[in-house]
Amino acid sequence: MCPHGPNDDCECRKPKPTMILDAAKDFSLDLSNIYMIGDHRSDVVAGKNAGAKAILVRTARNGQDEGPEADFVARNLTEAVDHIIAA
């Protein structure tokens, strides 16, 4: 996890993709076959910035944290997983 605050301008805080890219390198993952699932726009943008597919799950605390970047918007994690399985 990123231990920094939003004003620290670090390289690991979402929506920067650094942590996703590092994980892909560590585990030899093909980012074009990876789904980033998150409940905040910063999760979705980080996934897209890394070259992954991104699913927004509408369970964010305010229920409104949505951006146009998501490849799919799911009501919950089950719907997100169903989408991936059907792909």
Ligand SMILES: [Zn+2]
């Ligand atoms: Zn950080």
